[in-house]
Amino acid sequence: MSTRTLIDAPGPAAPSYAGVGALLVATLRRDRRRLLIWVLALGGVSVYSTVALGSVYPTAADRQARAAVVDTPAGILLSGPGYGIPDGYTLGAMIANELSLSITIAVAVMSIQLVVRHTRAEEESGRADLILAGAVARRAPLHTALLMAGLADLAVAVIVAAGLIGSGLTALDSVALATGCALTGLVFAGVAAVSAQLVGHARTAAGAAFAVLGAAASIRGVGDLVQDGGSALSWFSPIAWAQQTRAFVDLRWPPLLLSAVVAALLALVAVRLSGRRDVGAGLLPPRRGRAAASPLLSGVAPLLVRLQRGAIAGWVLALLLAGVVFGSLHDSATQMVAGNPRLAEAFTVEDGASLADSFAAATASYFGLLTAGFAVASVLRLRSEETAGRAELLLSAPLDRRRLLASVLAVTGGAAALLLAAAGLGSGLASAVVAGDVTSVGRGLGAALVHLPAVLVSTGFTALLLGLAPRLAGLAWALLVYAVLAGVFGPLLGLPDRALRLSPFGWVPAVPAEAVDVGSLAGLTLVAAVLGVLAAMGFRRRDIPA
């Protein structure tokens, strides 16, 4: 009796890239806006920086004055190995030394997000199951994500190179610099691809890749601090490889070979690892947590602190570092500003105030604006708790809505004070060490903390929107954007006083260049309190939508 198979045997084995083409088209379509913004923004920054640095530092003497600022510990941490500083700091050398770090880190961040978004996040959301149920190879999403990262990095390289060349810099060096940034981006795409195989959650995978990026940036910084032009330690960081091309000073290509080889190796490792794991699972077993809550987690304020503790710690650290950097630059920056009339105009707050005090007040206003950014985001978290349906769970417990909002405001205000104190302390301590003047610790703290009432007004304004018109809560960012424009560019643009005072920060005295104006600080605090009370009343009276 002859048997007939009812099911056809599968044909020849499908290649591991089956489906990559269709996936690539779909992924490009999903990401087209996001990528366009990244690419255009990075292109814009490279053109803007070149033009702006060229006009602010037109002469060799100006540039050498800037080089003196960059050639300090804080300056080196924030720039590069400093090629070109000893023998004439040209515009190109400036771009290679200072701008390339920002672009490299931005490209790395873009690549990490892109790879995680299209690999691990897709698996976590369950969309990958839907895709992989089609005639698509299991590795196709990984191949696609890596290809996408390659395309995005290439696009950045092209536009950055075009921007630099268009701004009048040497073509070959511009291409080398742009290629270096893009290849470093690819290295971190590889890092993200590997971490996405190891751990089971998108946030953890991205976090691990960002940690590697942070380590790479630190290693490069410390390595370059140890020795001009970078020490052996620097070479352990992929970021250094891009900077070691010495673009616009004494161009060499071999370091980029290192980037390319490492990027390829990482991609290969990721592809091999992906074959050894289940879809949806990581190679490392997930970490277990506590079976019971700690006794501290016993109310809504502790919950809010717990939810935000990572963010608060990150912000405190960032502001502390920013404070240290600005504080340690006080002396050298003041000297540079004194010799550059355009900068002096931008920084002087009060005729007759010392330039050093004006500089301290100006940097402190940045700390205030940054802290307001934290505060707005922190209050808006309540909105996302609402839309996610978690506020419903909290409010089904015996918890007064006004108390919930008050807790959000209290935690935000407390954290904001902490942030400002960290920035002020960092700045005061660093300038005390550099200038050998202990009193600057108090001055730094005061200059930063004087912004707290204005930060509280931003907090209260955000809460008011949330309480009365939750759909418009995002508008809270508009006030902050205005405050940044008025605070940072207002003096340069010569905005009238009335326009500056639309921003809560327009009422903050420029301590230590000015005396503390208790009246306006008390006024701001009162406005913040009124906004908070109105917000609580609105929040009590409105529906909590599902």
Added chain:
Amino acid sequence: MSEGPAVAIRGLIKDFGDVRAVDSLDLAVEPGQVAGFLGPNGAGKSTTLRILLGLLRADSGTVCLLGGDPWTDAVALHRRLAYVPGDVSLWPDLTGGEVIDLLIRLRGRPDSGRTTQLLERFELDPTQRARSYSKGNRQKVALVAALAADVELLVLDEPTSGLDPLMEAVFIECLREAKDAGRAVLLSSHILAEVEKACDTVTIIRGGRTVESGTLDQLRHLTRSTVTAVTGGDPAPLAALPGVHDLSVDGHEVTFQVENAALPAVTGVLSGLDVRSLVCTPPSLEQLFLQHYGDELAPPESVGIR
């Protein structure tokens, strides 16, 4: 424990812009009673429950929850109730155990023995972070937190969606225990078998309006039972009886529907027909439900035609 109904809603109206989500709805839950709250998606069940919790404000009508007003006395009333939302969303970085403890502490009467026991019964691993829980496991977290609470009223919004049948059985068991402990339960659902198993009373709503409510027995009296019999004699005379519908004969087997009022007459005729087998099924909730929504599902004339 308070006297009077746990929930009493009369003529409740709630509009979202131009859309009337709830339209003169009536609903009552007595202490020690499990009340089923039935309706298809979008009928206004969740909106009603969210009004009961003081999350939404009623536009008109009276809403009485445990003797108080859910909007103005929310905090005091919430000490006496527990809630499980239909779509449970948790804080991704907290473990299930942490979320359960937090919710119980917010309610103010922790009892860790009960929690541990419920965790075991629902086979929930409290050490996992909420972001790695499946929908069913998130549901279990909210259920454990609600069932562990020593409260007078449980408000449950489709609590078994995402649970497997074994866990559903555990849940029904927990409902019975809650009832025995004198708690009132308001259970919204569209799983009819679950309501049939667990509920004392049922309220069926449609388009935000109460269309039927009462005990299951009361509701059954309003409708027909299905009778299947194998007879030796000719079943044709049955068709002539008033109150008998949709009679069909297949050899010796006869199937028909009968209004409960006509049952005595039918049994009289059947006794003369040499009955060899007889099955009489009370109307299922599904039939009740379809009776109220049937005209949406199929044109009326086609119902019951074989």
